[in-house]
Amino acid sequence: MCRLSAITSSEYISPMENILALETMKEGHDGSGMGLILKDLGGEFEELKDYPILSGICSKDGLHALDSYMDGLGFQLKYTWTPKIKPVKGIERRDYYFARVYEYPDEYREKDTEEKESLLLSTRIALRRMGEADESIIVFSFYPDIITLKEVGDPLQLGEFFGLDNSTLKARIILAQGRQNTNYAINLYACHPFFIQGYGSMTNGENTAFVPIREFLMSRGFPGYMGYNSDSEVFTHILHYTCRRLGYPMTYYKDVITPLKASEIETRPDSEAVNFLRISLRPLCIDGPNCVIGFTPDGTCFMVQDSKKLRPGVVGGVKGKYALMSEECGLDKAIPDRERSNDIFPMKYDMVVVSPGAEEVKVWNQLQGWTTTMS
Amino acid sequence: MEPASRLDHNYELTIKDFPYIVRWRDDRCKRCGRCTAVCPMLSIEPAVVVKRSVSSEGPVPQPRVSRSTATVVRQTSDISRYCTGCGTCTLVCPNDAIEPEYNPQHKFIFHKNRGGHPYRRGGRRNDPEPGTLDRLKFTRISMLTDPALDAGRHEFRIRTYLGRILPPDELPLKVVDGRLEVDRTSADFIPPVREIYPVMIGSMSIGALSPTMWEGLAMGITYLNEVEGMPVVMCSGEGGMPARLLKSRFIKYFILQIASGYFGWDEIVRAIPHMVEDPCAIEIKYGQGAKPGDGGLLMAHKVLRLIAEIRGVPMGVDLPSPPTHQTKYSIEESVAKMIQSMSMAWGFRVPVYPKISGSRTARAVLNNLVRNPYAAALSIDGEDGGTGAAYNVSMDKMGHPIASNLRECYLDLVKQGKQNELPLIAAGGVGKKGNLAANSAALFMLGASAVSIGKYIMQAAAGCLGDEYNRCNICNIGKCPRGITTQDPRLYRRLDPDNVAERVVEVFKALDVELKKIFAPMGRSTELPIGMSDGISADDPAVAERLEISYAC
Ligand code: SF4
Ligand code: SF4
Numbered sequence: 019m020c021r022l023s024a025i026t027s028s029e030y031i032s033p034m035e036n037i038l039a040l041e042t043m044k045e046g047h048d049g050s051g052m053g054l055i056l057k058d059l060g061g062e063f064e065e066l067k068d069y070p071i072l073s074g075i076c077s078k079d080g081l082h083a084l085d086s087y088m089d090g091l092g093f094q095l096k097y098t099w100t101p102k103i104k105p106v107k108g109i110e111r112r113d114y115y116f117a118r119v120y121e122y123p124d125e126y127r128e129k130d131t132e133e134k135e136s137l138l139l140s141t142r143i144a145l146r147r148m149g150e151a152d153e154s155i156i157v158f159s160f161y162p163d164i165i166t167l168k169e170v171g172d173p174l175q176l177g178e179f180f181g182l183d184n185s186t187l188k189a190r191i192i193l194a195q196g197r198q199n200t201n202y203a204i205n206l207y208a209c210h211p212f213f214i215q216g217y218g219s220m221t222n223g224e225n226t227a228f229v230p231i232r233e234f235l236m237s238r239g240f241p242g243y244m245g246y247n248s249d250s251e252v253f254t255h256i257l258h259y260t261c262r263r264l265g266y267p268m269t270y271y272k273d274v275i276t277p278l279k280a281s282e283i284e285t286r287p288d289s290e291a292v293n294f295l296r297i298s299l300r301p302l303c304i305d306g307p308n309c310v311i312g313f314t315p316d317g318t319c320f321m322v323q324d325s326k327k328l329r330p331g332v333v334g335g336v337k338g339k340y341a342l343m344s345e346e347c348g349l350d351k352a353i354p355d356r357e358r359s360n361d362i363f364p365m366k367y368d369m370v371v372v373s374p375g376a377e378e379v380k381v382w383n384q385l386q387g388w389t390t391t392m393s
Numbered sequence: 394m395e396p397a398s399r400l401d402h403n404y405e406l407t408i409k410d411f412p413y414i415v416r417w418r419d420d421r422c423k424r425c426g427r428c429t430a431v432c433p434m435l436s437i438e439p440a441v442v443v444k445r446s447v448s449s450e451g452p453v454p455q456p457r458v459s460r461s462t463a464t465v466v467r468q469t470s471d472i473s474r475y476c477t478g479c480g481t482c483t484l485v486c487p488n489d490a491i492e493p494e495y496n497p498q499h500k501f502i503f504h505k506n507r508g509g510h511p512y513r514r515g516g517r518r519n520d521p522e523p524g525t526l527d528r529l530k531f532t533r534i535s536m537l538t539d540p541a542l543d544a545g546r547h548e549f550r551i552r553t554y555l556g557r558i559l560p561p562d563e564l565p566l567k568v569v570d571g572r573l574e575v576d577r578t579s580a581d582f583i584p585p586v587r588e589i590y591p592v593m594i595g596s597m598s599i600g601a602l603s604p605t606m607w608e609g610l611a612m613g614i615t616y617l618n619e620v621e622g623m624p625v626v627m628c629s630g631e632g633g634m635p636a637r638l639l640k641s642r643f644i645k646y647f648i649l650q651i652a653s654g655y656f657g658w659d660e661i662v663r664a665i666p667h668m669v670e671d672p673c674a675i676e677i678k679y680g681q682g683a684k685p686g687d688g689g690l691l692m693a694h695k696v697l698r699l700i701a702e703i704r705g706v707p708m709g710v711d712l713p714s715p716p717t718h719q720t721k722y723s724i725e726e727s728v729a730k731m732i733q734s735m736s737m738a739w740g741f742r743v744p745v746y747p748k749i750s751g752s753r754t755a756r757a758v759l760n761n762l763v764r765n766p767y768a769a770a771l772s773i774d775g776e777d778g779g780t781g782a783a784y785n786v787s788m789d790k791m792g793h794p795i796a797s798n799l800r801e802c803y804l805d806l807v808k809q810g811k812q813n814e815l816p817l818i819a820a821g822g823v824g825k826k827g828n829l830a831a832n833s834a835a836l837f838m839l840g841a842s843a844v845s846i847g848k849y850i851m852q853a854a855a856g857c858l859g860d861e862y863n864r865c866n867i868c869n870i871g872k873c874p875r876g877i878t879t880q881d882p883r884l885y886r887r888l889d890p891d892n893v894a895e896r897v898v899e900v901f902k903a904l905d906v907e908l909k910k911i912f913a914p915m916g917r918s919t920e921l922p923i924g925m926s927d928g929i930s931a932d933d934p935a936v937a938e939r940l941e942i943s944y945a946c
Contacts, residue, residue: 237810
């Protein structure tokens, strides 16, 4: 079972905070990899929030190919961040890790967000395809104000490897996952968290309904629904599909992935609509033990459990800083000075929602609506 | 001079030519006559034989001949009275003195065409080999990577939908104050959808079935719905239903079938204004897996008073339905029209779907239905389906196995992104070898939204004697020894509808447990694992390749 560590804060924080929390949950991950997504970036990126950032890894040849492809499209490189790599035993160094900030091609500067976003998506997919066979180009995200880092190894050692302890790299929302490899060969594209067009998520668990969900998503005619090296990537895409493509409020994500029974739906004020969702979105119902932690474009973070609550998961903190962790020891590490009795362990009907800027925490219950509030 | 054939019996078939040889034991038989009285085929008869014995006493041979007469039970070599191996004689024999034995060397089929009439029978395809469904295993077990579910303790939702399902982006929804509401200003048609148990009892008509059998099934599913909370539904088959059932609240558990003979539909249409509930759905039968391209057939001796009344026909006449709907000359035009008229009859509140026989052309039908927003599902009946009466050649040689037919249809839907919009119902050989839960689950994982059973329930709930060695299979002649497919009161009163109903309930409850036992280790409990093709493997690489699943050996 993978370990998950997400922190949302009103102040910029270092990803080391997440990594140290992961370290306390160490027995749960096998060092087969770590993924990090940083959203709402600080440091040198604070001034660059409107520009898309391409995060990934390249070989030397891959970098040439990438540069010429990006040039060809008219993207202009504005800024490059690369980690100061410190060799660590056991971690195999690849040629070039990067987060590169680009200026949009001239003809796109005045276009609306949607058009820009589809350009970013198609560019990322094209780069991914270019480098997939020989792993010369691996790209994780291409989006404004988002950086993704992934590598094989133990999280703490990777923190050291990337020099994150001394880095200026900071953000207000950081998702980190320490992998327990159950996907056979280790593939960086299988490493959480996953990101698509402003939506990110990570999961610890096993999505046994993966194949029908993948088939459903891939047949929506949306180019971004691809990849699926991990069965958990679909959680991110379902979130995107529900909120972005269908335009439903975020709480309906829970109704989509863990639909209520007909008799339970009857008690809801929006029962008619929820019933439609249950039927029309049946193939997106997840199964198996899963705790999902994610964020939406406005900076809302959430945690949900599978319909039987087969995984641990806890949310707690203080106003201005909340952590969403797969284990309580991680929460203790990240935010030790908090009222522990206020910690929230979401149950099978719950969705814990932390508002943007870590202002308040609310619990949405599929049967009761908004319940607990912590602020 | 007497012809030699009279003397050496050369004009007769030998018992060895017959599929079943009756083993009768002189030493055990007490000559009660029960077996000969009960035999539906009159294959055995009491006979008087002369016995000649030669004996000698004393040290020197002095043969003495004595003659006596004895009564025996003899099997006839008249092919029209062949022994079907039903075993009813064994059932009634108080002394275990008689038993049919299968004869693998038989030459029955060479001879069963007397008078130029091809062999007709009921039952199933006579192929005892396990079908594809029995070659699939559930191989994706989650026990070690993650905690498995507990079939006994966890909640499992084993339900499915029958009806056309709107794609999510066409739902009439709008967001009001952070909440989804149904947009009442939308004039779009919202198709009716029923939530049902994913295993249903397929179309078997009153007429094909005896009144006691049909009543038993109907009571069983009603009990399942009303007492057990399991929404199992059942299809009427062609030929209507008793008016009092049509007008009762129980009609919601039934799917009414309309087929090419339109039998019973005068009565149904007349009952519509008096119906207090809508039926579950309407099935338009275009084909049947057991006998593709052949219409229904109810032989005259089954058309007694009750049947004649329900169907609106005279008594004692053959009731053949044409092989196709006479009004149909193109799928685009008339299937659409038929679906629409049936929908209209119930104010578009009832799902209407066609049933076809498994065929390489199934995808063409499917793709047509996909474009018809009123088509509620597609039911595909594979070659291992059963029938009350058909030509042997149709049953044995016509049709398509369900597994690959269903799979290709499902994958076609996936390609178009419509896998959740038009439910596929699979039938034909589900539970052929008794593995009802495993076969059903395999079909779900191949893409079926629901499965339909017929023979299985007849065997499990009423002890139907038929099998793929052509045992019994005389459902067409009105002499069903179990009382399942006969209209003869002397036969059907052998069957107690209460017992049938009880068995139906037991079968479905046991099935439910077995399905959980399959789904739990695979980590599936929240929704039916439709299309979860990574869950199954085939024991044959060619089958695996064709079904696009893995191969395990
Ligand atoms: S097995 Fe059936 S058909 Fe054969 S002799 Fe016995 S009762 Fe008659
Ligand atoms: S027992 Fe009745 S239903 Fe079964 S095969 Fe024989 S005749 Fe047909």
